[in-house]
Amino acid sequence: MYLKQGIAANPADAETINSLLRFKTNLNPEAWSSLEEYVSRMKDGQKEIFYIVGEDPKSVLRSPHLDYFHSQGTEVLLLTDPMDSFMLMGLRKYKDFDLKNVAQAEVDTTQKPKDEAEAEKIPDADFNSLIERFKQVLGERVTDVRASTRLYQSVARLADADSSTNADMQRVYKYLGKEYEIPKKVLELNPSHNILKSLLKQEAGSELQNIIIEQIYDSALLVEGLHPDPSSIAARVQQIMEAALTKSSN
Structure with missing residues (x-):
């Protein structure tokens, strides 16, 4: 933590400190790895060091941003310490490799796992109507709703509307509590995804469809x-459970 703090406080010293840093990764979440060791394992043609920022080591591994990287066997640094977001303000590069947040990384989505490539998609007309329903329910909380080309296991993910947005700074502002x-x-x-296929079968505009849309968004946050108030989700989860149990008993 003190090494990370040193980089955050004195970015000019990053080059003398970064070799001492240790991180866990998605391919080996139990072991510590240096940046040099990560670089030695990089795939041919890989030009960036990928990382993901999350709340804790277990939950970050379930992030939808990792869907593509898991499918390709690409290693990603797991940054789950609050100090990591501050460290990233000073650590943007290691040797010739830029550090890149997987949430903003450009990926080649034409290379899909065989089983994922053959997954049946919702017909365009139906999917477009579902997108419109999401937009109506979520309103101005999102800038847009669209189909993803890089989700395999997850139902949804949140992406920055502007590629120049600093996603890491968003977390810094949250930790500092400054007008967040x-x-x-x-x-x-x-x-x-099967959840969206089932959601289409619900009556358009029904209470159950609306609360599931809300839950998908809040889960992504x-x-x-x-999410500024995770405990607020509990009441809606209870509604969904009650609806599911009522349906199964009928």
Whole structure:
């Protein structure tokens, strides 16, 4: 933590400190790895050091931003200490490799796992109507709702509307409590996910459909570590459980 703090406080000293840093990764979440060791394991043609910022080591591994990287076996640094967000203000590069947040990384989505490539998608007309329903329910909380090309296991993810947005600074503002507001992002949906297929079967505009849409958005915020009041989700989860139990008993 003190090494990270040193980089945050004195970015000019990053080059003399970064070799001492140790991180856990998605491919080996139990072991510590240096940046040099990470670089030695990079895939041919990989030009960036990928990282993901999250709340804790277990939940970050379930982040939808990792769907693509898991599928390709690409290693990603797990940054789950509050100091990591501050450290990143001074650590932007290691040797010739830029550090890149997976949430903003450009990826080649044409290289999909065989089973994912063959997953049946919701027909475009139906999916477009579902997108419109999400927009109506979420309103100005999101800048847009669209289909994702990089989600395989997850139902949704939040992406920055502007590629120049500093996602790491959003977390810094949250930790500092300085005029923090939930950042408005693009909600990307997985057109092959079973939850969305089932959601289409619900009556349009029904209470159950609306609260599930709300839950999908809040869950995405929660995984991002950007939800200002996670406990507020509990009441809606109870509603969904009651609806599911009522349906199963009929």
